Amino acid sequence: MLTRHAFSFSGHYDPKNLHFGALLACNEETLAPGAGFDEHRHRDTEILTWVLEGALAHRDTEGHAGVVRxxxxQHLSAGSGVAHTERNVAGADVPVRFVQMWLQPDVFGTDPAYGLRRVPAGPGLTLLASGLVRDADTEALRLRRSDAALWLAEAGPGEALPDLPEAPFRYAHLTAGSLGYRTLPGPRGQGRSLAPGDSVRITGEAFAAPVAGEQGAQLLLWEMHSGLRYG
Incomplete structure (x- = not known):
């Protein structure tokens, strides 16, 4: 089992790196054949899972079960509380590698909910999950956070990424390929690059003119219009 954390998580604690916007965790996990997480409990957390390689089996105490490829x-809204297991799918002979992200909801104590959807392949911008009213009639999984959305952005080799949504807090995680961008628009910005597993926390004009590298690029992007809510 191999885990890479973007924020303070589990046994690692950094008081200066607890969250970004409403995002509480972004972990990239690798589970060997036969490996997994035994039953554990969550409460009042929106959990989004995107599989990069292999297949991940989910089962929870509300009777939901699914295999994510x-x-x-996959979206698990923990609500008032739910326990689940996550394992490399039975019989697999290769590891499963996936990104899992935790988002704070803005309604609490609700019934747990589960969703799983397949996303069409190809370049462009695809809405994966959202709690915004503007997205209520789309195929996006429904988040219990009224001002946040998760997008998938893809571009072919050497192509510019599609125009990304604007928000006070944006969090980008590169899942495949490579990506170059500027820290500010025009000649004022310095050039930066991302490799798979890298992420960038975006406020203001940062993350200008993103362009895919030689292998193209696939990017998960959080659009968040507020930060953590307390009390």
């Missing part, structure tokens, strides 16, 4: 997104 590349090109699929």
């Amino acid at each position: 590349p090109g699929m997104v």
Whole structure:
């Protein structure tokens, strides 16, 4: 089992790196054949899972069960409390690698909910999950956070990424390929690059003119219009 954390998580604690916007965790996990997380409990957390390689089996105490494969997104809304297991799918002979992100909801104590959907492949911008009113009639999984959305952005080799949504807090995680961008628009910005597993926390005009590298690029992007809510 291999885990990479973007924020303070589990046994690692950094008081200066607890969250960004409403995002509480972004972990990239690798589970060997037969490996997994035994039953554990969550409460009042929106959990989004995107599989990069292999297949991940989910089962929870509300009776939901699913297998998440590349090109699929899973949403578990823990609500008033739910326990689940996550394992490399039975019989697999290869590891499963996935990104899992935790988002704070803005309604609490609700009934747990589950969703799983397949996402069409191809370049462009795809809405994976959202709690915004503007997205209520789309195919996006429904978040219990009224001002946040999760997008998938893809571009072919050397192509510019599609125009990304604007928000006070944006969090980008590169899942495949490579990406170059500027820290500010025009000649004022310095050039930066991302490799798979890298992320960038975006406020203001940062993350200007993102362009895919030689292998193209696939990017998960959080659009968040407020930060953590307390009390």
